[in-house]
Amino acid sequence: MLDPGIREALFLYLDYNYGKHRTFEEVPINTSRADIYAVTDRGLIGFEIKSDNDSYTRLSSQVKNYDLYFDWNYVVVGKKHRKGVEKHVPDYWGIFCVYETENGTEVELIRPHGINPKFKLKKQMELLWKRELSHILALNFMPRYPQKSKVFIRNKLLEKVPEGFLKKQIYEELFERDYTLL
Numbered sequence: 458m459l460d461p462g463i464r465e466a467l468f469l470y471l472d473y474n475y476g477k478h479r480t481f482e483e484v485p486i487n488t489s490r491a492d493i494y495a496v497t498d499r500g501l502i503g504f505e506i507k508s509d510n511d512s513y514t515r516l517s518s519q520v521k522n523y524d525l526y527f528d529w530n531y532v533v534v535g536k537k538h539r540k541g542v543e544k545h546v547p548d549y550w551g552i553f554c555v556y557e558t559e560n561g562t563e564v565e566l567i568r569p570h571g572i573n574p575k576f577k578l579k580k581q582m583e584l585l586w587k588r589e590l591s592h593i594l595a596l597n598f599m600p601r602y603p604q605k606s607k608v609f610i611r612n613k614l615l616e617k618v619p620e621g622f623l624k625k626q627i628y629e630e631l632f633e634r635d636y637t638l639l
Contacts, residue, residue, distance in 0.1 A: 458535035460508045462562065463555045464493065467504060467533055470553075470564040471495055479632050484584070489515070489522040492533075496631040500528030500624070501581060502570070504553075509535035513545045520546055524575035526584070531570060539567065549573055578620060581627060582611045589630040590614070596626055 458466075464482075471478060477498060484491045486503075493504040503523040507516070516532075523530045529551065534542050536556040543552060549571030555564050582590070590610045591601055597618050602610055614623060 458509055458555050458557065458562075460492075460506055460511075462557075463506050463508055463533055463535060466555045466562045466564050467493065467506075467553070477632075479634075481631075486526045486580075487522040489519045491523065491526070494527060496628055498628060500628070501526065501584075501631075503527035503530040505530070505532050507532060507534045507538050507542065509537040511538075513542075516545050520550070524573055525577050525580040527573065527581075528576055529570040529573055543568065578624065578627075579611060579615060581624075582614070585627065585630055586634075589634070592630060593618075593623070593626045597622075 468480065471480065475495065475497060478495045480493055480495045481491075482493050484494060491503050492506045495502045495504070503526065505516070505519050505523060507513070520530075524547075530546075530549075531551040531553055532542055532546050533553040533555060536554060539554045539556075546552070550568075551570030552567040553564055554567050555562060557563075585593075587607050587610070590607060591603075593614060594601055594610065597614070599613065599617060602613065618626075
């Protein structure tokens with residue numbers, strides 16, 4: 458399986474199995490690029506794709522970056538990597554395998570995700586635009602800080618808003634993101 462086929466199958470799988478969610482593709486996260494991440498009402502899920510043509514060369518650095526941003530992570534592989542991939546990702550990463558059968562494309566859950574112990578809410582907030590951060594300030598009855606940087610605003614929110622509330626507000630902002638405002 459090549460990347461486009463894996464993506465298509467994964468999107469169909471998410472639509473069928475994950476209820477309300479929104480996906481984003483090719484998003485910069487530190488020194489990597491998240492192939493796909495999904496926003497759900499419970500958190501952010503990262504998906505790193507390794508097609509049958511890919512190697513594991515960058516996977517260790519990708520794992521470190523995904524771990525900072527997402528509540529849960531999966532590696533999604535073609536059949537070629539099915540047997541060896543678990544040696545390349547932590548035990549708390551989930552594994553999907555996507556492959557062709559006579560009946561079409563299959564998405565097989567090899568291992569469910571565990572809780573990511575390395576997640577950083579501050580990093581997750583980097584996914585938000587300044588307009589979205591300003592909306593979260595307003596939701597929490599805080600000053601707008603129009604002349605301040607995104608870093609300043611993120612730090613203020615982390616300082617003043619309980620983590621549980623802030624996480625839900627981040628997820629809602631990402632659900633509602635409007636690209637027509639660019």
